[in-house]
Amino acid sequence: MSAPLHVPHERREQVAAALRARLPIGAVLSDPEDTRPYECDGLAAYRQLPMIVTLPTNEEQVLAVLDVCRELNVPIVPRGAGTGLSGGALPIIDGVVLSTARLNRIVRVDDYARTAVVQPGVRNLAISEVAAQYGLYYAPDPSSQIACTIGGNVAENSGGVHCLKYGLTVHNVLRVRVATIEGEIIELGSEALDAPGLDLLAVFIGSEGMLGIVTEVTVKLVPKPAAAQVIMASFNDVVTGGNAVASVIAAGIIPAGLEMMDRTSARMVEPFVHAGYDTDAAAILLCEADGTPLEVAEEIERMTQVLEAAGASAIAVSQTEAERMKFWSGRKNAFPAAGRISPDYYCMDGTIPRKNLAQVLTGIEQMETTYGLRCANVFHAGDGNLHPLILFDANQPGEFERAEAFGAAILALCVEVGGTITGEHGVGMEKINSMCVQFERAELDAFSAVKRAFDVPMLLNPDKAIPTPHRCAEFGKLHVHHGAVPFPELPRF
Known part of the structure; x- marks a missing residue:
């Protein structure tokens, strides 16, 4: 759907009033000074004030937000702690941000089964802190684990420095409880060793908030090494x-x-x-x-x-x-x-076969000369997940555009050597054009069909991750096409 240039005051008030009728006092934010903290996620280059922010505290309130938005045809952007780096939680000008930050209860820890049941707003590190009394911990450890939430980890299929041996989020989550756009609660996966039917849990993990809202997660715990x-x-x-x-x-x-x-x-x-x-x-x-x-x-x-x-x-x-x-x-x-040596940095995320590490690092070094920017390389070498940090100064005209082009070239190189455009940060808004490099139109159509199966009205995080045919036709295999920036409608910096 195409976002309007502005939202009429009457529309904002209509949606806000409908939400306030269903949610407690303080759970609906509509004044610009209240919604400004939600204008971007960790990809701060792109910002957009949301029309409204909702802060539900339980599953019933999440369903209420979904009901109102479905009835009034309002797009919804799910948001965890806002630490994501691909613009997956970037607001939509006429949409509602649904924050799960207040669903932050650890429901139970079962030391015998080695599992923990938590709400999506629980911090990643908090799970290990609670499990430590049993000699257990939660293995996936993103660099932002002190702040990022398990709901966001599920959305992005986050990893961490220990993912080589212990796996990504998808390998450590047994079950998720999900609120659908139709207002139903479904459970994907199982606390047993297997679940009947299609493996929809694996489809859901890493879906970037486009298929449903997580309300509860069951994770595996592992013994702390001696x-x-x-x-x-x-x-x-x-x-x-x-x-x-x-x-x-x-x-x-x-x-x-x-x-x-x-x-x-x-x-x-x-x-x-x-x-x-x-x-x-x-x-x-x-x-x-x-x-x-x-x-x-x-x-x-x-x-x-x-x-x-x-x-x-x-x-x-x-x-x-x-x-x-x-x-x-x-x-x-x-x-x-990175802030010690550069005013700004652009963190990329791509994955390549391990055997091509030397080739890709050499290619990135050559690109530094091509684009006139420095790049610091730090990454999960064991599984080939690169995190190049492109250093630039946003105050210098044209440097951010060069940084974006540099990043797109790195992703194109990842695809060229048999890798992918993302490992754990997601596609969001940042890599949506690079999806046209990675996948053919038939594959993108299949992704869209999966989304429509979960979200018929296409209200959950629309225009993220899966590019439209028009976008692919416009940008083709280039992130910046004929001097145009990817998202001209969004203010930057």
Whole structure:
């Protein structure tokens, strides 16, 4: 649907009044000063004031919002903590933002079954904090885990530094309870080992709020390892470092975490967290082993041998838990640390086969010259999930447009080598044009058909993730076409 340039006052008041009749005081925000905090998510380059923001506190109130919006034909943008990086929670000018932040109750933890039932507004890290008393934790650990919510993790199929061994959100969620646009409650998946019928849970996880509103999630918990250590391996060039990643996996080793940072990333992070990084190395790998003390010692020894044979110029191993956490703190703070060396950064997200890491990193290095911008590379090397941080200054005319074009070129390269345009950040608004690079029209039509099966009126997060035929025809395989920006109707910065 096409968004209007402005919303008539009468329409805003009509929708607000209908929502206030169904929701408690304080659960409906319509004044611009109240809705401004919701104008963007973690992709702050694009902003749009929502018409209305709703803050339900239980499932019944979520259904009430859906009822009103369905009856009045109002688009709905679901929102968790707003930490997403692809514009998936970008408001629609004539739409309602449905925030699940107040559905933040941990319903129960079952230490025998090793599961936790939580509402979507529960923070990722809070699950592990509660489960710690049972010697358990929730494995997926996005860098924003201190703030991001499980509902948002389900929407984006989030991962984290330990996703190589323990999997993404889709591998750690057993069941979701969903409110549909028709006002029904359905359950996908099961707390049993399998669920009857089609695997709609896997379809729903990563659907970016386009199929329904999560009201409850059952997650798997895993035992906290008795021991863990991290190797920091240094390399004199990124190609050797990239090839070392493939060597570790080829040796039959599945580390708990396998992350890579280039020199630019290490140097921007080290003054910020004092992690002890080798800032002279062209690239560093962080390789973690966890398990029993004997298992950890054996895996550390094997990985050390593989890394040395792969060309590591130096190797350091964490000797205490505090040192291990320091090593990881640098990696997890890479995004905020970018502010130390650049006024702005544009965080991309693409996934490639591990064997092509060196090729793609070399390609990104060449693109720095092409686009006249620096790029800091920090990523989940073990599963090939790249997070290039393109550094730019929004105050300089044309730099953001160059950063976008740089990012689109990186995604096109990911597709060219057999990868994908996103690993865990989602498509949202950011990569919607790149979907035309990744998929043929028939495939995009199939995606649209899945959405229509869940959302006949097409009100849930419309115009996100799946490009229309017109958009693909207009932009083709280019993110910026004939000098046009992707979303000219949206204010930037």
